[in-house]
Amino acid sequence: MSPSPVQNWTHGAVLLDGGRTRFALWAPDARYVSVELADGQSLPMLPQADGWFLIHAHCPAGSRYRYRIDEQLLVPDPASRAQDGDVHGPSLVVDPQAYHWQHPDWRGRPWHEAVIYELHVGLMGGYRAVHQALPGLVELGVSAIELMPLAEFPGPRNWGYDGVLPYAPEASYGSPEELKALIDTAHGLGLAVILDVVYNHFGPDGNYLAHYARRFFRDDLHTPWGAAINFRQRPVREFFIDNALMWLLEYRFDGLRLDAVHAIDSPDFLQELALRVRQAMPEGRQVWLNLENEHNQASLLQQGFDAQWNDDAHNALHVLLTGETEAYYADFAEQPTQQLARCLSQGFAFQGHADRHGRVRGEPSGHLPPSAFVLFLQNHDQIGNRAFGERLNQLAPPQALHAATALLLLSPMIPLLFMGDEVAAQEPFLFFTSHQGPLAEAVREGRRNEFAAFSAFADSQQRQRIPDPNAAATFHASRPQGQSALAAQTRALYRQLLHLRQRQLLPRLPGTCFLQAQVLAEGALSACWRLGDDSLLHIDLNLSAHRVEIEPQAAAELWFEHPPHSQAQRCQGWLPGFSVVVQLQPATSPTATDGERP
Known part of the structure; x- marks a missing residue:
């Protein structure tokens, strides 16, 4: 089992050989910094260029420590690797190699599989x-x-x-x-x-x-x-x-x-x-x-x-x-x-379009892959x-x-x-x-005031709920x-x-690009993508309660529909209310290879 890689991190406590630890703190406004250990030791840190303070000391894994700033303020390490308790308590020196990995050869998965x-x-x-x-x-x-x-x-x-x-x-x-x-x-x-x-x-x-x-x-x-x-x-x-x-x-x-x-x-x-x-x-x-x-x-x-x-x-x-x-x-x-x-x-809806306040937001995104x-x-x-x-x-x-x-x-x-x-x-x-x-009270009231602009919470008594x-x-x-x-x-x-998705879509995803999406009626649309094997994926979606007319896809393989409805309905070109149809048009179909990629 290979050990975890040891990095010489810029900030914080880094465990070295022989139970020694390097402590580094960037404190450009401090005149004096020390490491305060749980056993009562106070270790003055050496000032370095650009506001850094540094010390190497015998502190094995598990040692509890804090920094004292200008002989007054006692603080945890901002790069603490673990805390003994909560955020105001002592920090702990951690051994990054203490855990023995059971699957050290794992290299991750391709993004399109996510x-x-x-x-x-x-x-x-x-x-x-x-x-x-x-x-x-x-x-x-x-x-x-x-x-x-x-x-x-x-x-x-x-x-x-x-x-x-x-x-x-x-x-x-x-x-x-x-x-x-x-x-x-x-x-x-x-x-x-x-x-x-x-x-x-x-x-x-x-x-x-x-x-x-x-x-x-x-x-x-x-x-x-x-x-x-x-x-x-x-x-x-x-x-x-x-x-x-x-x-x-x-x-x-x-x-x-x-x-x-x-x-x-x-x-x-x-x-x-x-x-x-x-x-x-x-x-x-x-x-x-x-x-x-x-x-x-x-x-x-x-x-x-x-x-x-x-x-x-x-x-x-x-x-x-x-x-x-x-x-x-x-x-x-x-x-x-x-x-x-x-x-x-x-990809995005806002690609340089103005929002309700007249602010322009976004950049063109159609050239990117759907992934x-x-x-x-x-x-x-x-x-x-x-x-x-x-x-x-x-x-x-x-x-x-x-x-x-x-x-x-x-x-x-x-x-x-x-x-x-x-x-x-x-x-x-x-x-x-x-x-x-006081912070709890501020968060509580701030949370309730966030909803003052909503009609259901216009009254302060309603917000108390x-x-x-x-x-x-x-x-x-x-x-x-x-x-x-x-x-x-x-x-x-x-x-x-x-x-x-795993069986049918995943093998075809590398190389997929956007094609088009057509509005059929309010709440209904038909979207199409060209997959990596040049087949076409069609999704007809109707989120309204009314049926809408769609264009039947010749030679398409039905992957999924909800709720199930008859092939006759699909062939007649109707999409019922609250429904979806997902179909694949193989690359061998003449229609699937017509036209150019965007």
Whole structure:
């Protein structure tokens, strides 16, 4: 069994030979820094150029330590590899080679094979509980799991986007070795593992960087979460690039999903990160890099990144399925079918188009392959950012949702499921934290005030009904049980579609390109893609209650239809309400080879 690679990380505590550890802290505003050990020792760090402090000391794995700034402030290591308790407590020296890998030869999977299952480790019960759920996900047809952020956050309950120690896996979920065992077991089952990372902000509790490294942040630029991170500083860039490399090389994650990169005002940092990641990977290693990016910068998807979460397609589908048009759905209120058609034929809906505020957003994306876009019907944001966390199966007509599910799982885009989708979970996914004191009150009121613009919550008394994010009951109510009457039926549908994708679509996906999508009527469209073997994939989708006329596909092989209807209906050119038909036109058909690729 090969050991984990040892890297000379720029920041933090790096275990050396003989029980020695190198401690490095970038503290340009500090005059004096020491390492304070649990046994009472105080080790003065030596000042270096450009604000660095450094020391080599005898500190074996498991040693507890903190930094003391200017003989006053006692802080955890911002690059802590593990915490002894919560974010304000001591950091731990970690041995990266303590875990012995059972599947050291795993090299990952090609991106086009990805079927992603997003999950929250805490709601599933920690790393060990996720470990136990893996065989069932493989049987379902999932090929990758995506873990919501693990960076150490304050308290035991959080979505993960309030993390303040990006190098330390959340201690309440288990140990670093248990996380590695989870990834190792997944690899043995053929599952890739993606981690959601947050490089655009730190959480509000437990981040001490501004006390001794003000240059870590910008005074002239703010995000919704506070001062923007200052990627113009080289130590700041290295902090996050090393973090990405740590997860990929030391923990052997198969990919990263970068949260809200539109809040990173340094596109060249993203390009550098992607380049450094690609250069660091051993030959033959498959690593996936995905983005969440409201700016729809298609150019980044040709600069080292594999794909972007396609919020545009989700928003159009949500409006068509539910009729909701408030808040960010307002941009899709007038022409949701046309916008969905643009997504299915070109990638993004907004490609330089103006939103409802007149702001131009996005870049042309039709030249990219469909696999550059991650498609989903819901995810943690789209459920959890609702006041009561309702899931789509509680908001949309069942037959329409089944039809949309077929589009999700059989289109050439990369499908993403959220935990509980596959069993029509009735439990909500609510926004939860475990903040204390004034911060808890601020988060509670801030959460409720977010919905003041919604007609259902215009009155302040109505907003008081919104669950308190800090209440333990809010967290426990969000655990999907999968015990509804629809659970078995929904799981069977997902399994059928995913196994069809694996058998029929997967071998044809490399080389796939967009062709066209035609609006048939409001809520109905017909989309077509040219697959890698020159066959044509047709999906006719009707999310309205009315039947619509479609053009029959000559010599096409029927892959899937819901609900089942007679061949005579298809031949007569009618698509019933709330239905979908998926067909393949082989390359040998004269019609399939006519015309040119876009």
